[in-house]
Structure formats: structure tokens, C-alpha cells
Amino acid sequence: MFLRNVMRKIASQKSLNGLAIKKNYFGTTSSLLDDFSINANEKTGVSVITMSKTPANSLNLEFIQELSMAIQKLNMEKSCRGIILTSSLPSIFSAGLDILEMYQPEPDRLEKFWTEFQEIWLALYSSPKTVMSAINGHSPAGGCIIALATDYRIMKPKFTIGLNETMLGIVAPFWAEDSMKAVIGQRRSEYSLQLGKLYTAEEALQINLIDEISDNPLQACEDEMMNWLKLPDHARTLTKFQNRGHIIEKMKKGRKEDLEKFVKFIPREGIQMALGTYLDNLKSRKKKQLKTCVSDVELIVRKIKYNLEDYTKTTFFYLGAQDGILAENLINSGCKKVIVTEHKKSNEEHLNEIQNRFREKFLRFTRFPNSRIIEEYKLDGLEEKNWHTQPKVAVILTLLTNDRSKLSLNSYLLRKQFPFNFGRTPIFLLTDNTESKVILMNETNLQTEKRIPSRALSYMFLYDRTLLAEIPRLKPSQKYTKLIKIQPKSDLVDLLYDEDKFKEAEVFLKHFFNKPYERVIPKIEKICPNLGSELIDMNITMLDRVKDLDFRIIGEIFRLVASNDNYSRNIIRVLSSRHEF
Numbered sequence: 001m002f003l004r005n006v007m008r009k010i011a012s013q014k015s016l017n018g019l020a021i022k023k024n025y026f027g028t029t030s031s032l033l034d035d036f037s038i039n040a041n042e043k044t045g046v047s048v049i050t051m052s053k054t055p056a057n058s059l060n061l062e063f064i065q066e067l068s069m070a071i072q073k074l075n076m077e078k079s080c081r082g083i084i085l086t087s088s089l090p091s092i093f094s095a096g097l098d099i100l101e102m103y104q105p106e107p108d109r110l111e112k113f114w115t116e117f118q119e120i121w122l123a124l125y126s127s128p129k130t131v132m133s134a135i136n137g138h139s140p141a142g143g144c145i146i147a148l149a150t151d152y153r154i155m156k157p158k159f160t161i162g163l164n165e166t167m168l169g170i171v172a173p174f175w176a177e178d179s180m181k182a183v184i185g186q187r188r189s190e191y192s193l194q195l196g197k198l199y200t201a202e203e204a205l206q207i208n209l210i211d212e213i214s215d216n217p218l219q220a221c222e223d224e225m226m227n228w229l230k231l232p233d234h235a236r237t238l239t240k241f242q243n244r245g246h247i248i249e250k251m252k253k254g255r256k257e258d259l260e261k262f263v264k265f266i267p268r269e270g271i272q273m274a275l276g277t278y279l280d281n282l283k284s285r286k287k288k289q290l291k292t293c294v295s296d297v298e299l300i301v302r303k304i305k306y307n308l309e310d311y312t313k314t315t316f317f318y319l320g321a322q323d324g325i326l327a328e329n330l331i332n333s334g335c336k337k338v339i340v341t342e343h344k345k346s347n348e349e350h351l352n353e354i355q356n357r358f359r360e361k362f363l364r365f366t367r368f369p370n371s372r373i374i375e376e377y378k379l380d381g382l383e384e385k386n387w388h389t390q391p392k393v394a395v396i397l398t399l400l401t402n403d404r405s406k407l408s409l410n411s412y413l414l415r416k417q418f419p420f421n422f423g424r425t426p427i428f429l430l431t432d433n434t435e436s437k438v439i440l441m442n443e444t445n446l447q448t449e450k451r452i453p454s455r456a457l458s459y460m461f462l463y464d465r466t467l468l469a470e471i472p473r474l475k476p477s478q479k480y481t482k483l484i485k486i487q488p489k490s491d492l493v494d495l496l497y498d499e500d501k502f503k504e505a506e507v508f509l510k511h512f513f514n515k516p517y518e519r520v521i522p523k524i525e526k527i528c529p530n531l532g533s534e535l536i537d538m539n540i541t542m543l544d545r546v547k548d549l550d551f552r553i554i555g556e557i558f559r560l561v562a563s564n565d566n567y568s569r570n571i572i573r574v575l576s577s578r579h580e581f
């Protein structure tokens with residue numbers, strides 16, 4: 001019966017659940033929420049679905065709904081022969097179900113959530129296409145369930161995978177368990193599930209939970225896919241269903257009961273307590289916790305790769321102050337320097353209040369040119385003209401805005417009135433408002449303006465990669481790809497997240513900072529003739545001035561410098577090992 005249905009579906013390729021099939025689906029499309037994109041290759045018939053829901057590709061209701069819909073569409077698309085699932089996040093394939101959907105849930109949403117999860121599993125497990133997972137990061141629980149629903153799994157070394165539900169005090173659904181058994185066998189499955197085992201890729205390969213290990217799982221999947229696609233689709237698909245039919249039938253028969261069980265089980269007090277504790281542990285695992293954290297900063301911190309402590313010694317520019325709350329929080333959480341820029345008279349009172357409260361911590365408190373800020377610069381003993389030069393090391397723009405008109409205002413101000421020449425200064429964007437990311441789009445237009453050369457912007461994007469991934473409603477085909485293109489080197493992105501490289505740079509810089517710049521540069525130039533001029537070019541000439549800036553940030557700049565032209569990254573290592581510094 002089941003096979004007959006499958007045959008019918010393959011033969012007709014008619015719409016499923018009323019979904020329309022697009023005439024031509026080749027090229028790249030992205031989900032409405034931009035949580036994933038699909039790249040359909042016309043030549044091979046293979047579609048790559050790349051999940052990009054920061055921070056962890058955790059599966060919430062909306063994400064599952066959209067993903068499921070996309071998979072169902074591909075399942076019906078004649079010209080699609082293979083699907084590869086992967087992730088754009090640097091270390092997570094999928095963190096499984098979004099725990100927040102299960103913690104203190106709303107009954108209706110909880111029901112929908114589980115129904116959709118069942119649906120996506122069915123769409124994958126019973127897909128007539130060849131489906132593969134390029135598991136390029138951790139893949140616990142629901143992430144593993146998704147991977148198990150595909151036909152072939154290739155994983156990057158060192159990351160972990162497994163059905164760890166018992167660790168959360170919950171139980172994997174019977175259909176996930178069945179698919180696990182089908183892959184690794186009854187005994188191993190029972191053992192793994194009861195203990196909530198998470199396996200490294202190497203261990204997972206040993207027990208056949210994955211099929212291969214590769215440093216580039218996506219490429220490896222694409223290569224492997226070609227072998228699968230050599231076979232006639234109908235024969236391969238029918239064989240798949242012969243193998244999986246009983247599991248799919250069992251799931252379909254039991255899904256209503258499974259749903260009832262889930263919606264009863266999850267809200268139970270004991271389960272909620274277990275989930276709450278698990279969530280707390282997940283959060284407290286973070287090495288660096290914010291001491292002071294109110295909602296807006298918390299929001300910001302969720303959206304950036306590094307947490308606020310990484311920025312606390314950095315100079316902040318605070319544009320378009322609405323109420324100064326972010327400035328306060330930055331200061332409370334240890335920020336050494338805050339520069340507040342304000343253009344509106346109406347906010348003056350509040351800003352004055354902040355200034356008074358945190359006077360000793362404010363290096364500069366300013367408004368835009370033509371207002372009395374300039375005098376305040378002078379109060380600080382700095383010449384106005386100095387502030388019309390490029391900021392030395394790092395600028396963090398915090399664009400606190402609530403609506404579009406303010407966005408464009410900020411953008412306008414940044415372009416027309418901001419007194420600094422950003423030059424090559426790395427720019428971080430810190431925001432509490434997803435909409436404000438649109439500002440970046442506006443700023444791309446500024447590439448044509450001398451004031452903010454594209455290189456500065458490219459740094460902004462480097463640092464801002466995770467933010468960009470979150471931009472809602474921004475279609476890759478439009479501005480996003482444009483942004484990506486102006487990254488000077490894509491491998492730099494990886495470098496920025498490489499802890500070891502950070503350390504190297506830090507060691508070097510600690511030596512460096514103990515010496516006056518004039519004495520250091522000639523020595524550097526002996527080893528590397530161009531580095532000194534690069535530094536000057538980058539305006540890091542007054543090292544005594546930037547002494548107290550975060551080493552990590554300066555380290556990043558060094559690595560950017562070092563990796564740019566003819567410098568080898570080893571320079572940093574060589575320099576740091578020389579004790580005369």
C-alpha cells in the first residue's frame with residue numbers, strides 16, 4: 001500500500017499539500033526569514049539547503065515550517081534529483097529543537113511546533129530524492145534526528161552528534177529512535193539513547209552513525225551525490241522505501257498519539273524544571289558572562305559573536321542616542337571609554353545626566369560638528385583637528401534606532417556629519433534592533449564616497465558576519481551578495497575566529513606595547529620591511545595612546561595586516577618569539 005502511494009507520487013509529481021511547484025527553481029533563493037538559502041544546480045539537479053539561523057540553527061516553529069515547506073517543494077520538483085543539507089554557521093550544523101519552544105510553552109504553539117517537526121521529518125525521511133547531510137558542526141538531538149532522516153551523512157572532524165535527549169530529561173520520539181536503530185542497530189541505539197550519548201565525528205564513524213568524515217563535508221557530499229545519481233532514480237527510490245516503508249507507516253499511524261503524548265509530557269512540572277536547569281547550564285557554560293546585563297544589551301550580545309567584555313576596553317561611538325541606556329550599560333559592564341555622539345537637542349538632558357553620572361569614565365562626550373562638542377573635545381585636551389582624522393584602532397557604532405526614518409537619519413549623519421575619516425579603521429556594528437542592520441545597506445552606497453572607503457566597510461562586514469546572517473528580509477540576490485563581495489579575503493573571516501591566532505597576536509602585542517613605538521618599528525622593519533609603513537598607513541602610530549585598548553582587537557588588525565600583502569602570518573609568531581621586544 002505504502003509503496004503503491006510512493007509510486008503514484010513519483011509518477012505524477014503533483015503538488016503536495018497544495019504547494020505550487022515553481023516553473024524554474026534553479027539558482028539561489030532564500031527563505032522568507034532568511035534562515036536558510038537554497039542553491040539549485042541546473043546541471044546536476046542537486047539543491048543545497050544551507051541553514052543560517054544564528055546563533056545555533058536551533059529549530060523553532062517558524063524555521064521548521066519554512067524548511068519543511070522548502071523540502072516538500074523540492075520533493076515534488078521533477079528536475080531536482082538530490083538534496084544536500086548543510087549549515088553556514090562556523091561550528092554548528094543544528095543545535096536541535098529550540099529549547100525555548102518547549103520551556104514554559106503556550107499549548108497551541110507547542111502543538112503546532114511538534115506537528116511541524118513530525119512533518120519535516122516525514123518530508124525528509126520519505127523524500128524520493130537522494131538526501132545527504134553535510135554536517136559541518138555540532139549536531140545534537142533534533143540536529144541528529146534531521147541528519148538521520150537523510151540517506152548519507154558526511155561530518156567534519158571533532159564536532160559531536162547524537163541523540164542526547166535524556167540529558168535534558170526528555171525522550172526522543174519513537175520514530176527518531178527507529179531511524180537510529182535502522183542506522184546503527186538495536187543494541188547500540190538502545191545504549192546511545194538511554195545514556196544520551198554525544199559522539200565525536202570519529203566515534204560516530206566507528207558506529208556507522210555517519211558515513212564519512214571530511215574537512216569539507218559539503219564538497220564531499222557533492223562528490224558522493226554524483227555516485228548516487230548515476231543510478232536510475234526510480235530503482236533507488238523504491239529500494240529506499242522498501243527499507244524505510246515500515247518505519248514511515250508506523251510513524252504515520254502513531255503520529256497523533258505521539259503528538260498527544262508530547263503536548264502532555266512537555267508542560268509537566270518535572271520536565272519544565274529539567275529543561276530550565278538545562279537552559280541555565282547552557283548559558284552558564286559561557287566563559288565570559290556579563291556582569292550587568294539588561295534586556296537591550298542582552299539582545300545585542302546574542303547577536304554578536306563576541307560578547308561585550310571583548311569590547312569593554314574599546315572606544316565606543318554611540319550614534320543617535322535615544323535614551324542613553326546602552327551607553328549606561330556599556331559603562332556598567334566595564335567599558336573604559338564611551339564616546340556619545342548626539343545630534344538632537346531634545347536628548348541633551350538625558351545625555352548630560354549620563355555624563356555626570358559616569359564622568360570619570362567618559363573620555364569624550366560629544367555631539368555632531370557645529371555644536372558645542374568641539375569645545376568639549378578641547379576640554380579633554382585634544383585638538384579638534386585630531387578628531388577629524390581616522391580613529392586609531394576600532395570604532396564601534398551603536399545604532400539604536402526604532403524606526404526607518406531614524407535609520408535613514410543615522411545613515412545620513414554618518415555620511416554627512418560624522419567628523420571622522422574612517423579610513424581603514426575596523427568598524428564594529430553593535431545594534432539592538434534588527435532593522436538597524438539596514439543601515440549597512442545604506443552604507444554600501446557610501447563606497448562611492450571618499451569619506452568611508454570600501455576597505456573600512458569590508459572590515460565592518462568581517463566583524464559583522466553573524467549580524468549579516470541575521471538580517472531579516474534581505475535577499476542574498478540583492479544587497480547581501482554585494483556585501484559579501486567586498487570582503488577583501490574570505491579566509492580572513494575564518495582567521496578572525498581562530499583562537500590560536502588570537503593568542504599569537506596577543507603575545508606579540510604584549511611585547512610590542514612595552515616599548516615606545518619609535519624603537520619598535522625599526523626592529524620590525526628589519527624583519528619585515530613593509531610592516532612599519534603598513535602600521536603607519538593604518539594609523540596605529542601612536543601606540544602609547546592605544547595601550548589600553550583591547551589586545552584582541554589590535555591582534556585582529558595585525559593579522560589583517562599580516563595576511564594582506566606579502567606578509568606571512570608567521571611574522572607574528574616570529575616577532576613574538578623575539579625577546580628583545
Ligand SMILES: CCCC/C=C/CC(=O)SCCNC(=O)CCNC(=O)[C@H](O)C(C)(C)COP(=O)(O)OP(=O)(O)OC[C@H]1O[C@@H](n2cnc3c(N)ncnc32)[C@H](O)[C@@H]1OP(=O)(O)O
Pocket residue numbers: 055056058091092094095096097098099100138139140141142143164165168170171172173262265282283285286301302
Ligand atoms: C518528547 C520530547 C522529545 C523532544 C525532542 C527533542 C529534540 C531536541 O532537539 S531537544 C534540544 C536539544 N539540544 C541540545 O541539547 C543542544 C544544546 N546546545 C548545545 O549543546 C550547544 O549549544 C552546541 C554544542 C550545539 C554548540 O555549542 P557552542 O559552544 O558552539 O554554542 P553555544 O554558546 O552553546 O550556543 C550558542 C547560542 O545558542 C543557544 N542555543 C544552543 N542550543 C540551543 C537550543 N537547542 N535551543 C535554543 N537555544 C540554543 C545557546 O544558549 C547560545 O545562546 P546565547 O548566545 O544567548 O547564550
